Amino acid sequence: MEVTITIAEMKALRREIPGSVGFVPTMGYLHQGHLALVKQARADNSTVVASIFVNPTQFGPGEDFDTYPRDTERDLALLEKENADIVFIPSNEEMYPEGFSSLVEVEKVTERLEGSHRPGHFRGVTTVVAKLFNIVEPTRSYFGQKDAQQATVIKKMVTDLNMNLEITVVPTVRESDGLAMSSRNIYLNPEERQAATVLFKALSLARQLQERGKIDAEYLRQKMTSLIGKEPLAKIDYVSIADAQTLEELTEIDRPALASLAVRIGKTRLIDNMVLE
Ligand code: PAF
Numbered sequence: 001m002e003v004t005i006t007i008a009e010m011k012a013l014r015r016e017i018p019g020s021v022g023f024v025p026t027m028g029y030l031h032q033g034h035l036a037l038v039k040q041a042r043a044d045n046s047t048v049v050a051s052i053f054v055n056p057t058q059f060g061p062g063e064d065f066d067t068y069p070r071d072t073e074r075d076l077a078l079l080e081k082e083n084a085d086i087v088f089i090p091s092n093e094e095m096y097p098e099g100f101s102s103l104v105e106v107e108k109v110t111e112r113l114e115g116s117h118r119p120g121h122f123r124g125v126t127t128v129v130a131k132l133f134n135i136v137e138p139t140r141s142y143f144g145q146k147d148a149q150q151a152t153v154i155k156k157m158v159t160d161l162n163m164n165l166e167i168t169v170v171p172t173v174r175e176s177d178g179l180a181m182s183s184r185n186i187y188l189n190p191e192e193r194q195a196a197t198v199l200f201k202a203l204s205l206a207r208q209l210q211e212r213g214k215i216d217a218e219y220l221r222q223k224m225t226s227l228i229g230k231e232p233l234a235k236i237d238y239v240s241i242a243d244a245q246t247l248e249e250l251t252e253i254d255r256p257a258l259a260s261l262a263v264r265i266g267k268t269r270l271i272d273n274m275v276l277e
Contacts, residue, residue: 019046023138058124
């Protein structure tokens with residue numbers, strides 16, 4: 001496995017790769033969710049590239065950029081075990097040199113849900129992902145369903161800007177009690193970790209109700225809200241039943257829908273979602 005920290009070297013390595021390239025962009029502190037992306041990339045492509053870069057431009061003021069967990073040595077060991085071929089680990093200065101002044105912005109679908117609670121977040125994500133795509137030139141790139149809105153936004157960017165790659169979305173990997181794997185789970189103390197199962201419980205309730213024929217979206221939002229309300233450590237940012245494509249809130253579930261939510265457990269903000277077919 002090759003490890004590179006400069007854009008010039010990454011591009012030089014890329015020029016030598018003959019077949020398909022599967023690319024997994026990450027912010028490190030890898031868990032089974034990331035490794036599922038690497039496994040899928042490994043299965044679909046002859047070469048697998050992963051990146052590790054905690055991207056400052058997607059964190060808002062007061063968010064956890066400084067404390068975001070980092071453990072590059074452990075990440076490299078995990079990637080080696082999954083047979084990744086190249087790992088790109090640029091510095092902030094390499095990605096955003098003095099005078100950097102270009103941004104990539106997807107409109108509309110970024111205005112809801114995470115976008116309305118984290119202004120500028122998706123502009124940071126699309127800018128860094130567009131840069132990484134230009135550097136790595138992947139055939140395919142892999143994103144987790146857990147960040148469903150991020151995957152939707154990136155697909156839109158790729159379509160709108162005619163980028164020459166495929167986006168694959170890989171199912172969420174969960175702990176045995178349903179908690180979606182996330183690098184931020186490390187922030188939870190044991191009591192909070194227990195409380196965090198309320199996200200999966202609320203989404204499972206939405207799915208059960210919908211499977212039993214409840215199509216009133218507001219009814220589902222209320223039931224989810226009241227279940228989360230019973231957990232004293234949980235504070236809701238949003239609970240949504242939205243069109244799975246546009247992410248616009250639904251009145252009736254008359255098309256594929258996405259149940260999603262953001263909940264603060266103590267100081268940790270967690271997100272999760274489930275598709276309602
Ligand atoms: O999902 C993430 O870890 C990040 O948003 C990404 C896609 C690596 C961009 O920084």
